[in-house]
Amino acid sequence: MQTLDSSFAALADPTRRAILARLALGETTVMELAKPFEMTQPAISRHLKVLEGAGLIVRRVEGTKRPCRLAPAGIKEIDQWLAMLRDAMAKNYDRLDVLLATMKPEDEPQP
Amino acid sequence: MQTLDSSFAALADPTRRAILARLALGETTVMELAKPFEMTQPAISRHLKVLEGAGLIVRRVEGTKRPCRLAPAGIKEIDQWLAMLRDAMAKNYDRLDVLLATMKPEDEPQP
DNA sequence: CCTTTAAATAATATATGCGTTATATAACTA
């Protein structure tokens, strides 16, 4: 899926994850987001564009400012994909549990 | 965090996500994994290396084969990071609920 | 108006990622 590509790619960058973590505290402007980083404003603008393109944030216009906030839909989507793996692993563990439970002592793996 | 970088970057590729989805069904060899893809074996080997480097899969040696399976630890880590965003969004919704609940009719936003 | 402030866009250099072909390694198999 196209969206998962861009969502996960967006999350692969530490600056962008930090931006999301900041937005988790609430809506903020671009300049405010840029402050903590050793990086120019255009660089942050591009990161925000990537996050917006991935559907992880949304922006509104407020005069000359563009406050950003988290976009639940985008995050929900990747969460759902991961749920598949999570469930699969849980099932694998269940199978392992059954296997271990039915094993006789002499079948036990050696250390 | 270094690991989150590589984990999310690994998930950003559709071939690698498909590989993980296949592994969710159970352990498999490299050739078996390569079959469904219009791609050479070396390409798949590289994808597996990326997934292994990201801690999302583990491989064992079985003769000339290298069966792969999902690595719970790696997936748990990214899950935990996402939980932060999930919780933040839940809180933001709570705040919005409170705001809407305490708003008088004349304060309501217009369509 | 003119200046300042907030943010976006353009141009560019460097780096990284993905796939291919060709080749190497290492374990079965006849």
Added chain:
DNA sequence: TAGTTATATAACGCATATATTATTTAAAGG
């Protein structure tokens, strides 16, 4: 031991990503 099978590594081309500086747009405020 020679051949085959399973996988990894090397070398290379091409596309994409990130950061920088310079410039542009647009609203605010004196």
